[in-house]
Amino acid sequence: MASTPELKLGQKLSEGKTKQIFELVDESGLVLVQSKDQITAGNAVRKDQMEGKAAIANKTTSCVFKLLQESGIKTAYVKQHSDTAFIAAHCEMIPIEWVCRRVATGSFLKRNPGVKEGFRFSPLKMEMFFKDDANNDPQWSEEQLLEAKFSLAGLTIGQCEVDIMNRSTVAIFEILEKSWATQNCTLVDMKIEFGVNVKTQEIVLADVIDNDSWRLWPAGDRSQQKDKQVYRDLKEVTPEAMQMVKRNFEWVSERVKLLLEHQAGGRVVVLMGSTSDVAHCEKIRKACTSYGIPCILRVTSAHKGPDETLRIKAEYEGDGIPTVFVAVAGRSNGLGPVMSGNTAYPVINCPPLTPDWGAQDVWSSLRMPSGLGCSTILSPEAAAQFAAQIFGLTDHLVWCKLRASMLNTWVSLKLADKKLQACSL
Known part of the structure; x- marks a missing residue:
């Protein structure tokens, strides 16, 4: 990507299947997250170009992160820069996908035979997957994550950090679930990632949250699904099929803007x-x-x-x-x-x-x-x-602020206890 008139891009820090991360030369501690038009499934076993996907994904992510930030969730997101890119705090990414499930479907059914599709998890079902394409992102236990002893941006990932990510994932899911319910859509499941802010050493929600990140069923009906599962389920990738997938992504990117609107004044x-x-x-x-x-x-x-x-x-x-x-x-x-x-x-x-x-x-x-x-x-x-x-x-926006406040109070107590324990040793 060529440098824009507004930003001077430095080296490419990383590149994934659907995005690139660039250093910002004149903005210390910030990066540019540039989306691609590529859509993939099965760790890129299937991949195709979908014209306009980068703009759709960037629009969705920007709205989702604005909603979460306005609620009070700490994220890496700073602001949208262009149709296909946004500015974020530079983070060292923790190589774990946190998956939160409300309804049993997809890979969970394959790994848990006997559970029927549609089983509702109350409380939410939490799972972790280590980001390792060569081994198909294996599921990890909390003990494996602790034993890995990841050290990122000067922060060692221990029990306190794992607990914070676990609690944060639940809160983030519940905020988005509550918000999507205003559009009569069921948030079935979701995957997110966290990073360590290189300047503050804080764990924050990072990466992206777009239509690749969740399953979304209007009216709770799987046959109306609007997420990437539609692409995964294609028996044959044709131009007509890709147009259908794109229309679903566009539907989500338009609806997600409505999540930022109050449902009832008071x-x-x-x-x-x-x-x-x-x-x-x-x-x-x-x-x-x-x-x-x-x-x-x-x-x-x-x-x-x-x-x-x-x-x-x-x-x-x-x-x-x-x-x-x-x-x-x-x-x-x-x-x-x-x-x-x-x-x-x-x-x-x-x-x-x-x-x-x-x-x-x-x-x-x-x-x-x-x-x-x-x-x-x-x-x-x-x-x-x-x-x-x-x-x-x-009013879901008021509820979201309350939910984030609960999380932030819990996190502050957790960090205070960690600091006290460190002083006592």
């Missing part, structure tokens, strides 16, 4: 009893923003102006936008109970407790009259998270 309306509670409320708003949820702050007192409180409530009930109300009232909390008794929308109490009377004040939020269902959460960040969990039931 908002959090924070009602505070006094402007003295603004700092507490701003924490709620900041946390809501991190989940992509609009948050509005209002001042009203159910004790001193119940008619105005109910008017504000009606204002947000009247436009049809799904709303969660958060009541922030110190001392005697009448705000949350009054709201809960007069709206069918969820109400969360989040009282700003003070050191002097906090223990007594909280009871006015906890001890509700019968018929009221408002919850009480003391942390402003946790109140926003609970609101996000409510919206996540209907």
Whole structure:
């Protein structure tokens, strides 16, 4: 590939069946991932040129990585550079394909005779395959991976790193599964790869995720499959057959853009009893923003102006936008109970407790009259998270952020434990 006007390409770092990786001379720590028009199956036993595949694959990968990054997953992806290439962080690749399965099909059935196609894995089925074309990518156990003692970019792959990749694979699959479900498509299985960022020594999702990477069944129907399995199943490769394969790939590349769109709008309306509670409320708003949820702050007192409180409530009930109300009232909390008794929308109490009377004040939020269902959460960040969990039931993008946050919390604890153990030795 010739150098583009925008980028000066250095040496070719690697080349696979469907892509090339180039060093970027003026961008330290970054590479260019250039897709090819080649499509392969069976470790390139079958391979053909499919005009336009590079652009289709690049478009799909870019959308998938944007979705994952916006959710909070750490990836090597930086940005799309052209129709057929994207820029990524330079990683030393861990030579393992992580395969995650929701539905039993394909090679799993051959390796596990007696299991019927369509068997649903709950929890997900995880498998690892060592990247070795000469030996047809043999399946590996966790013990084999640990005994290999891979050292990449200065990081030795031990139990901590294996656990992180395992957990990350599950989270990534679930995020994409949830997203594809909005298009009435079943994500059947998926393979991904990780690399070690040469600058940060972090394990990140790397390589590509395109229509070669998964099985995708619209309406859960295998006969409607839109993935590379269609190419694998061809008895004869004809121009007409390749056009059919290409149309399937194009269908996926168009639909994948829709995964970045919210399925349902929503908002959090924070009602505070006094402007003295603004700092507490701003924490709620900041946390809501991190989940992509609009948050509005209002001042009203159910004790001193119940008619105005109910008017504000009606204002947000009247436009049809799904709303969660958060009541922030110190001392005697009448705000949350009054709201809960007069709206069918969820109400969360989040009282700003003070050191002097906090223990007594909280009871006015906890001890509700019968018929009221408002919850009480003391942390402003946790109140926003609970609101996000409510919206996540209907908005996959909010759910994806919650799922990635769970993963990142787990990973931070894992790394902290590893660091502590290293200091103790």
